[in-house]
Amino acid sequence: MRKILDIARRASASEPERRQRFVYETDDERATVASALRALNERSPLLDADGVPAEPIRWECSCLQKKCGACAMVIDGVPRLACDVRLAQLRREVVRVDPLRKFPLVADLMVDRSAVFARLNELQTWLDEQVELPQRRSEVAYEGSRCLQCGCCLEVCPNFAVEGGFGGMAAMVPLSRLLAEATPADRKRLARAYRAGVYGGCGTSLACRNICPAGIDISGLMARSNAAAVWRRW
Numbered sequence: 426m427r428k429i430l431d432i433a434r435r436a437s438a439s440e441p442e443r444r445q446r447f448v449y450e451t452d453d454e455r456a457t458v459a460s461a462l463r464a465l466n467e468r469s470p471l472l473d474a475d476g477v478p479a480e481p482i483r484w485e486c487s488c489l490q491k492k493c494g495a496c497a498m499v500i501d502g503v504p505r506l507a508c509d510v511r512l513a514q515l516r517r518e519v520v521r522v523d524p525l526r527k528f529p530l531v532a533d534l535m536v537d538r539s540a541v542f543a544r545l546n547e548l549q550t551w552l553d554e555q556v557e558l559p560q561r562r563s564e565v566a567y568e569g570s571r572c573l574q575c576g577c578c579l580e581v582c583p584n585f586a587v588e589g590g591f592g593g594m595a596a597m598v599p600l601s602r603l604l605a606e607a608t609p610a611d612r613k614r615l616a617r618a619y620r621a622g623v624y625g626g627c628g629t630s631l632a633c634r635n636i637c638p639a640g641i642d643i644s645g646l647m648a649r650s651n652a653a654a655v656w657r658r659w
């Protein structure tokens with residue numbers, strides 16, 4: 426299999442963006458965009474498709490198993506996890522790779538997603554009291570625990586901006602978990618946070634509905650959490 430990775434390059438946010446192409450060939454049908462980026466960076470020297478020496482491609486990864494969310498980027502126009510996208514599944518030979526555009530750029534494909542975690546902190550996304558989780562709420566809590574904070578849902582959301590107060594689905598999903606787990610005292614505080622940080626800002630366009638790489642049932646969780654935090658039907 427032969428692919429050409431067409432990558433957005435910038436050493437820092439203050440530089441103009443340019444594109445650089447790299448040829449990657451492999452017999453491995455399971456090769457992903459992440460494994461291609463790793464293999465390219467292992468080349469010494471790294472040459473682009475025109476044979477020009479190139480700087481290593483800056484990007485982030487950790488688990489390489491769709492568990493950490495670090496490798497989120499835009500692949501052929503869709504925000505996805507690089508370790509989750511097999512090259513063999515991409516129809517065209519040229520694969521366009523861009524950083525998430527909603528977040529401040531660090532370099533190349535690496536962005537600063539600290540705003541996502543800061544928002545969770547502002548919304549006090551934690552429990553103050555220890556709970557024994559009743560069985561009937563455990564499924565919702567489990568679904569809400571699967572969020573990777575990757576930011577893919579925020580990338581497609583027309584209402585999310587790093588500097589705004591709306592936390593998007595990256596805030597809704599963990600809050601849903603906590604709303605399912607909380608004692609009545611915690612639930613009151615979390616419901617307030619949900620109304621201010623999620624419900625008040627969401628336009629319910631559901632652009633984010635099918636984008637989650639963890640496959641979280643976003644609309645189902647949102648319906649449950651709206652019932653719990655807005656309509657007070659526990």
Ligand code: SF4
Pocket residue numbers: 581582583584585593594626627628629630631632633634
């Ligand atoms: S439903 Fe629409 S406005 Fe709400 S979080 Fe999803 S994309 Fe954003």
Ligand code: SF4
Pocket residue numbers: 494571572573574575576577578579594595598636637638639640641
């Ligand atoms: S809800 Fe899904 S897409 Fe959004 S941050 Fe969590 S894991 Fe990523």
Ligand code: FES
Pocket residue numbers: 459485486487488489490491492493494495496497506507508509
């Ligand atoms: S490296 Fe952890 S999700 Fe891709």
